[in-house]
């Protein structure tokens with residue numbers, strides 16, 4: 001099984017997500033978590049109250 005490394009968080013992910021063009025992350029691979037976080041950043045109106053996914 002191939003694994004991919006997320007460009008943003010550098011975590012290995014089994015599923016790669018391609019960023020949208022307007023995110024200016026050309027040729028990047030995102031994990032599901034970073035992808036959904038980006039979605040929330042760019043389309044905050046569609047998904048409210050899910051702004052903070054990351055927990056340290």
Ligand SMILES: [Zn+2]
Nearest residue numbers: 006009031034
């Ligand atoms: Zn990530």
